[in-house]
Amino acid sequence: MKKEFSALYDMMARSEKVEYMHTFGMVHREMMEWFIQNKPELAQEWLDKLESIRWKNYLSPKEAEKIVAKMNPQAPWSKEQWKQAMEKEGFELEKEPCYNRCALWVTMEMIMSDSSETLSKFVQSADIFKVVYGLAVDKLTDKDNVFNIRHYFSL
Numbered sequence: 001m002k003k004e005f006s007a008l009y010d011m012m013a014r015s016e017k018v019e020y021m022h023t024f025g026m027v028h029r030e031m032m033e034w035f036i037q038n039k040p041e042l043a044q045e046w047l048d049k050l051e052s053i054r055w056k057n058y059l060s061p062k063e064a065e066k067i068v069a070k071m072n073p074q075a076p077w078s079k080e081q082w083k084q085a086m087e088k089e090g091f092e093l094e095k096e097p098c099y100n101r102c103a104l105w106v107t108m109e110m111i112m113s114d115s116s117e118t119l120s121k122f123v124q125s126a127d128i129f130k131v132v133y134g135l136a137v138d139k140l141t142d143k144d145n146v147f148n149i150r151h152y153f154s155l
Contacts, residue, residue, distance in 0.1 A: 056099065058103055
């Protein structure tokens with residue numbers, strides 16, 4: 001069955017026939033409906049993976065939490081602290097199609113984890129969050145598309 005599925009998938013992926021994509025999409029829609037009813041956690045994981053279609057830089061909430069938990073030195077903000085600071089500053093949490101909120105959060109945490117010493121030498125503490133936001137947005141919206149958060153964290 002797995003071999004047959006792979007062969008059909010490859011046939012669809014290589015083809016220019018839109019009806020093959022529609023057939024695959026309809027089958028996946030039916031599968032997703034079953035999973036939503038019977039295995040909602042797994043359905044959410046699949047939906048999170050599909051969300052990456054919408055964004056150039058995308059992370060699911062689960063992926064973001066895992067990445068931030070492993071940062072050394074430790075990331076400075078919890079997700080809730082970060083969100084409150086973002087709202088206080090009036091900053092955009094997402095910019096479609098460039099990045100979703102989890103990609104922005106992780107990128108800001110990465111910059112702080114990797115460069116907080118250097119930043120503290122040149123930026124007043126009251127301005128650190130704003131500067132890190134600007135640097136993160138620069139990475140995530142770079143027109144050369146050099147930075148890709150999924151590749152950077154080997155996802």
